[in-house]
Amino acid sequence: QQQVKQSPQSLIVQKGGISIINCAYENTAFDYFPWYQQFPGKGPALLIAIRPDVSEKKEGRFTISFNKSAKQFSLHIMDSQPGDSATYFCAGGYQKVTFGTGTKLQVIP
Amino acid sequence: GAVVSQHPSRVICKSGTSVKIECRSLDFQATTMFWYRQFPKQSLMLMATSNEGSKATYEQGVEKDKFLINHASLTLSTLTVTSAHPEDSSFYICSASSQGDNEQYFGPGTRLTVT
Numbered sequence: 001q002q003q004v005k006q007s008p009q010s011l012i013v014q015k016g017g018i019s020i021i022n023c024a025y026e027n028t029a030f031d032y033f034p035w036y037q038q039f040p041g042k043g044p045a046l047l048i049a050i051r052p053d054v055s056e057k058k059e060g061r062f063t064i065s066f067n068k069s070a071k072q073f074s075l076h077i078m079d080s081q082p083g084d085s086a087t088y089f090c091a092g093g094y095q096k097v098t099f100g101t102g103t104k105l106q107v108i109p
Numbered sequence: 110g111a112v113v114s115q116h117p118s119r120v121i122c123k124s125g126t127s128v129k130i131e132c133r134s135l136d137f138q139a140t141t142m143f144w145y146r147q148f149p150k151q152s153l154m155l156m157a158t159s160n161e162g163s164k165a166t167y168e169q170g171v172e173k174d175k176f177l178i179n180h181a182s183l184t185l186s187t188l189t190v191t192s193a194h195p196e197d198s199s200f201y202i203c204s205a206s207s208q209g210d211n212e213q214y215f216g217p218g219t220r221l222t223v224t
Contacts, residue, residue: 032212043115089152
């Protein structure tokens with residue numbers, strides 16, 4: 001499987017702050033870039049996704065920024081809340097999805 | 110909409126026995142289902158992809174005789190772990206997608222413990 005590199009591995013953010021998670025991919029055939037949120041003991045849930053013909057997508061407090069030439073994309077969580085504390089996975093896909101290594105986010109009050 | 114269920118949510122079995130895990134799409138037709146394995150504090154690793162009515166395609170390094178996958182209908186796929194050993198203990202997650210849709214909908218996962 002082609003790699004999707006994700007950083008940081010863990011992140012602590014103050015309530016109300018901005019959480020930023022970065023990913024880089026290798027496979028230029030990827031045409032779908034989703035972000036997933038996973039709580040302990042649960043399956044991942046789709047948070048937001050973007051296609052490579054768009055540079056930015058915003059849904060509520062969540063924004064994906066996409067840089068096709070650099071093969072990088074990032075997730076920004078605005079006004080981070082304790083309920084956002086979870087593990088976040090970026091992914092790249094073409095017919096099937098390759099997951100990044102994950103970022104454990106902790107939002108402290 | 111787009112709900113995927115898994116059964117059982119947790120299972121404990123003895124070494125040498127076989128265990129079957131079911132994955133169901135409840136409100137859509139899943140032309141493709143995926144099976145993942147996740148170790149603690151690690152990412153999801155794709156094990157195999159199955160299309161309804163066809164043999165599953167296994168990822169490199171996954172033993173197809175060990176992990177039997179059946180996708181007999183558009184709403185059900187099963188993963189059978191045969192002759193389970195303690196190293197097979199893991200969190201198994203399925204996902205499903207419909208034809209022409211990149212988006213995958215994930216099940217809640219099954220925690221397998223082999224003693």
